[in-house]
Amino acid sequence: MHNPTAHSAVADAFVALAAAKPGERELEAARSAVANARRCAAQPRDASPLSAMLAQATDARSRAWQLGAVLATLDAGSTAAPAVAAALALGESLEAADDDIAAAVAVGTRASARLGAAVDDEAFRARWNVAASLGIVGATLAAARLLGLDALRTRHALGIAATQAAGLARNVGEAMGALETGKAAADAIEAALLAKHGFTSAAASIDGRRGLAALMAYRFDAGAITA
Numbered sequence: 001m002h003n004p005t006a007h008s009a010v011a012d013a014f015v016a017l018a019a020a021k022p023g024e025r026e027l028e029a030a031r032s033a034v035a036n037a038r039r040c041a042a043q044p045r046d047a048s049p050l051s052a053m054l055a056q057a058t059d060a061r062s063r064a065w066q067l068g069a070v071l072a073t074l075d076a077g078s079t080a081a082p083a084v085a086a087a088l089a090l091g092e093s094l095e096a097a098d099d100d101i102a103a104a105v106a107v108g109t110r111a112s113a114r115l116g117a118a119v120d121d122e123a124f125r126a127r128w129n130v131a132a133s134l135g136i137v138g139a140t141l142a143a144a145r146l147l148g149l150d151a152l153r154t155r156h157a158l159g160i161a162a163t164q165a166a167g168l169a170r171n172v173g174e175a176m177g178a179l180e181t182g183k184a185a186a187d188a189i190e191a192a193l194l195a196k197h198g199f200t201s202a203a204a205s206i207d208g209r210r211g212l213a214a215l216m217a218y219r220f221d222a223g224a225i226t227a
Helices: 009-019 024-042 049-055 060-074 081-093 098-119 122-127 135-147 151-162 175-196 212-216
Strands: none
Touching: 009 098, 009 135, 009 151, 024 060, 024 081, 024 098, 060 081, 060 175, 081 098, 081 135, 081 175, 098 135, 098 212, 135 151, 135 175, 151 175
16 A cells, blocks of 8 residues: 555556456446436436536536536445446547447446445545545546557556545535536546546556555555455
C-alpha cells in the first residue's frame, strides 16, 4: 500500500481486466444494465437545475453525468452506475456496437466490485459515497476499453481518475449524492480522453504511498484486485 516504486501489481491487474474478454454471464448482466439505462434515459424527468444545465450539452461527458445521476436515484449504492453511464454515453458518441458497450460495462462493473472488495468496510461507507468514489475506477476502464487505449495509456487514465475519486457518504440518497455519482461517470470519460492525448499519472495510483487506498481507505486487500 505504501510502495513508492513505479510498478504496481494493482494497476497491472486493472489494465489487464480492461482488455479481458468478459464471460457470457457478465455480458448478459451488462446488456440488461444498458437496456435499463436506455429506458431510464428515455423517460421524462422532473425539471431540476442539473437537468436544465445538462440538457444544453450534447457531448459524451455531459450525457454521462446526466445519466449517472439518473441511475443513482434508482440505486444510490451501485458502484456499477458510473460504468454503465460512461460506457453508454461514450459508446453511443463513438457509434460503438452494442456488444462492445456491453463488454465495457462488464469490465467496468467487475473492476469497481474488486476495488470495493479491497477497501470497503463500515468506516469507508461512513465517510465516502461508494458509488462515486469507487465507481469512477470501473467507469474509467470501461471508457479506456471503448477508446482502444493501450496498456500504458489505460494505466495513466486510471491514475487520472484516482486523483478525482470523491463523494461524501452524507450526500447518499440526496440530490447531491446523485450528482456525485454522475460526475464520477463524466470524470471517467475525461480521464480516458486525457490519457489518450498524452497526459500521464503515477503508476501506483491506487496502492501507492499517497494513492487512493492510502488516503481514503481504512483497510486495503490488494489480493481482492490482483487474484
